[in-house]
Amino acid sequence: MYYATEYISPLGKITLACDGKGEKLVGLWLEGQKYHGGTLPEALREKNELPLFDLTKKWLDRYFDGQKPDLLELPLAPIGGEFRQEVWKILCEIPYGEVITYGSIAKKMAGRMNKETMSSQAVGGAVGHNPISIIIPCHRVVGANGSLTGYAGGINTKIKLLELEGVDMSALFIPKKGTAL
Incomplete structure (x- = not known):
């Protein structure tokens, strides 16, 4: 199971996705992006209230504000070979x-x-x-x-x-x- 939420950025709507435990970020796709959700083996379920999503949104807020947030602040788990x-x-x-x-x-x-x-x-x-x-x-x-x-x-x-x-x-x-x- 994978959870998703949306983030509204200066570039438009972004979908965030995490694992079923809400511990690792597995996806971030811009609306209309090629291969949107393509690495996930199953559909996403909306779940907005997760600490990981809050953390990721704050990271993105800082990034779009021109700051340089460190990607090591986020637990990333991209799915791929x-x-x-x-x-x-x-x-x-x-x-x-x-x-x-x-x-x-x-x-x-x-x-x-x-x-x-x-x-x-x-x-x-x-x-x-x-x-x-x-x-x-x-x-x-x-x-x-x-x-x-x-x-x-x-x-x-x-x-x-x-x-x-x-x-x-x-x-x-x-x-x-x-x-x-």
């Missing part, structure tokens, strides 16, 4: 206000898996299926050439999040075609 879990751990290491490329994550993953190389596309798939967006900062991942590609919440949302964090956007651009549009 071993490869995705490792990619999501790398996402958690990206500092607030900075970006990293899919290729850089692929190099880190290759090292962790004792391989010479790793596919950036495989990494992109794991990044795109991140079930706890914003908190696990998949919006901080960009293409090697500065392309703002691959955000399941949409390109405009990705731009707003990066701008909120004070990222220097001068070398970044919206692609003419691709997965971000």
